[in-house]
Amino acid sequence: MAMDVTFLGTGAAYPSPTRGASATVVRFEGECWLFDCGEGTQTQFMRSHLKAGRITKIFITHLHGDHLFGLPGLLCTISLQSSSTTNTRPVDIYGPLGLRSFLRRTMDLSHSQLVFPYVVHELVPTRDQCPPEELREVSFVDRDDTSLEETQGDTLCLDPVEDSYVLVDNEQFVMKAFRLFHRIPSFGFVVEEKPRPGRLNVQKLKELGVQPGPLYGKLKDGATIVLENGTTVSPSDVLEDPFPGRKICILGDCSGIVGDGAVRLCDGADLLVHEATLDDTQAAKAKEHGHSTPKMAAEFAKLCKAKKLVLSHFSQRYKPAGQVGEGDTDVTELKRQAELALDGQEVVLAEDFMTIGVPMKNKHSAI
């Protein structure tokens, strides 16, 4: 089953001709999930091989404009390009407290109407996710003032035992959020595929006298069967070890983590996307603005034993490799710094329109 990550915007603060503002897409099992939606995300979609109309869920890491200002426009364009009869599955939107009010007011004041339903689920941050002077009391405004297209979403609070927020949990995968420290409360997200049943061992099936056909499917689905001769065959008799699931972690802007949820949830990540706004020589400035450097990102990746670290959210001063003009700074210095901190492990620099596949694991890659 294919699973991949596409970067539509890898720049910090504002979109530029060389880097779009934050937007990342994860695709798997017919799902198309958008993480952050900076200004211009809809045109980045049009320039890419992806279709915005296929989005099933949207996750906003925090409410800074370079992660959010593209959302109302994107929703309106998807609506313009959809037919009211075909697109009835609601789009789930997750993000920090305040997101519902932002969208509701924007849509209302601009008299925008969508042909498809949407629902906003808000994550309630804790007070230690930003400096005290930046704290805003976001109230649950206009709670009853939902429009025709918006249905009331959930308000999700931190599970203090797990130190995380559960967003989605179904047969195929689980999606959780964890707390980050930034100028305003920010979150990271982890999507983890559940283990898949192992292959049927045909030799064992033959030995036990199970005939090829529907019984194979039942065993694979986890059901115990009884043969005509009275023999009971349970799945564990004929299934090989399960395939471990894949794990992708996408962090919002941060200069650190809050609590121990982040490290635990990101443990062993197959792909970890972490911001690196400024290079290591600018560490003090980065921290002052609630951001990370390559070394900081690498240290977190090391703590989590991440298999692949991808850096993104670069200050617009770092031009993509190959587009460096006179007086510009080459982004490859950030790769070098992260790799140094990771003892030589290869680090990937995200670029707009780059796609990274996350291959299925075989059972031997289990812990």
Ligand SMILES: [Zn+2]
């Ligand atoms: Zn940002």
Ligand SMILES: [Zn+2]
């Ligand atoms: Zn930010």
